[in-house]
Amino acid sequence: MSDTFTPQTCKIALLAGGKSGEREISLASGMGAKTALEEAGFPVKVIDPAKKEDLKKLIDGDFDVAFICLHGKYGEDGTMQGLLEIIDLPYIGSNVWSSALAMDKTKAKVFYEHSGIRTPRSITLRKADERNIEEIVKTVGVRCVVKPATEGSALGVFIVEGVPDIEEAIGKAFEIDSEVLVETYVSGDEFTVAVIGNENPEALPVIQIVPSNEFYDFESKYAPGGSQHLCPAPLSVAETDEVQRMAVEAHKVLGCRGVSRSDFIKDGNGVFWILETNTIPGMTGTSLLPDAGRAAGMEFSELCTKLVELALR
Numbered sequence: 001m002s003d004t005f006t007p008q009t010c011k012i013a014l015l016a017g018g019k020s021g022e023r024e025i026s027l028a029s030g031m032g033a034k035t036a037l038e039e040a041g042f043p044v045k046v047i048d049p050a051k052k053e054d055l056k057k058l059i060d061g062d063f064d065v066a067f068i069c070l071h072g073k074y075g076e077d078g079t080m081q082g083l084l085e086i087i088d089l090p091y092i093g094s095n096v097w098s099s100a101l102a103m104d105k106t107k108a109k110v111f112y113e114h115s116g117i118r119t120p121r122s123i124t125l126r127k128a129d130e131r132n133i134e135e136i137v138k139t140v141g142v143r144c145v146v147k148p149a150t151e152g153s154a155l156g157v158f159i160v161e162g163v164p165d166i167e168e169a170i171g172k173a174f175e176i177d178s179e180v181l182v183e184t185y186v187s188g189d190e191f192t193v194a195v196i197g198n199e200n201p202e203a204l205p206v207i208q209i210v211p212s213n214e215f216y217d218f219e220s221k222y223a224p225g226g227s228q229h230l231c232p233a234p235l236s237v238a239e240t241d242e243v244q245r246m247a248v249e250a251h252k253v254l255g256c257r258g259v260s261r262s263d264f265i266k267d268g269n270g271v272f273w274i275l276e277t278n279t280i281p282g283m284t285g286t287s288l289l290p291d292a293g294r295a296a297g298m299e300f301s302e303l304c305t306k307l308v309e310l311a312l313r
Contacts, residue, residue, distance in 0.1 A: 007037075007041035007042045010065060012037055012044045012045070013047050014034055014047065014066075014067045015069060015075070016046060018048070018072070018080075022072035028285075029287070031284075032287070032290070036304045042305075044067075064312075065308050067308065068080060068280055069283055070280060075280065076103055078096040078099040078100035094254075094256045094257050101255070102254050102260070102278070103279070104179075106149045111254055112274055118272065120273055121140055123181075124149065125170065125181075125182060133163050134163065136166065137163060141184050142163075144160060145158070145183050145185050147173060148176045148177030148179070148180060148181075149180060149181050156175075156176040170182065187267065188267040190211065190265060191207065191208050191209065192209060192261055193243055193244055193261065193292075194259065194281060194289050194293075195250075196259055196307075196310075197258075201248055202248070204293060205296055208234065209228075210227060210229075212227060227286075229291045231292060231295040239272075247261075250277050258307055258311060
């Protein structure tokens with residue numbers, strides 16, 4: 001990165017919208033990030049990859065950095081990162097491989113397990129495979145979580161109990177994705193930890209999420225008043241250190257860069273379990289990453305500036 005870097009001379013292509021099921025949230029994230037970047041002094045042009053004319057503007061433009069606010073498929077899964085690599089435009093966040101890996105919950109769990117990061121027991125189902133619900137129950141338990149393998153924002157996530165409900169939930173999840181993850185339900189409090197950095201990543205303050213619904217679902221994530229964010233979380237020093245260590249380890253083992261945010265459950269015995277890692281965290285007015293940044297003493301504009309700097313290194 002140049003020593004003469006200043007926001008005023010760094011033209012940002014802010015990517016928001018896209019074609020995934022999280023399009024509306026992506027647009028909201030984009031508006032949140034746009035405000036923060038403009039407060040920091042960056043010239044910002046919003047690009048919606050769902051529009052071919054906007055993609056042409058991205059390719060033909062003289063941008064310095066792409067600031068990605070695309071959630072879900074075609075944005076968080078490595079596809080947009082691949083395009084940006086081809087046109088040689090630096091971008092915030094993880095590279096093609098890491099983005100694709102983190103987006104695929106079933107494969108990310110393999111990496112968690114290999115590195116000794118506790119994650120609930122699970123089984124992966126594919127649409128073409130024959131299913132034996134009784135065998136699934138033997139593996140993960142009668143109370144479990146059913147979710148699409150490659151979607152975010154809690155789209156198509158079901159907490160169910162008993163064979164009939166599990167079977168119904170699997171069918172609904174397959175309407176969203178061709179691969180479905182069924183994992184053991186872990187009861188407890190929900191936490192999330194954002195991590196910032198490339199070679200030497202550091203965890204931001206831990207947030208405890210207190211959702212208004214049974215779990216941190218789509219409504220809890222994005223509706224005003226849908227959840228409370230307690231930051232710093234009411235944990236002991238040892239607990240804070242442990243869950244931050246796990247988040248940093250997940251960032252590293254998945255090969256993340258710039259920013260990630262990992263979600264956890266703390267069970268009744270005080271044990272933390274990682275659920276997933278997000279490589280493009282939400283940036284709306286109710287999002288967790290801006291809250292964690294503020295708890296660390298960084299306004300959202302400063303945090304966005306930091307992400308741009310990391311992209312340029």
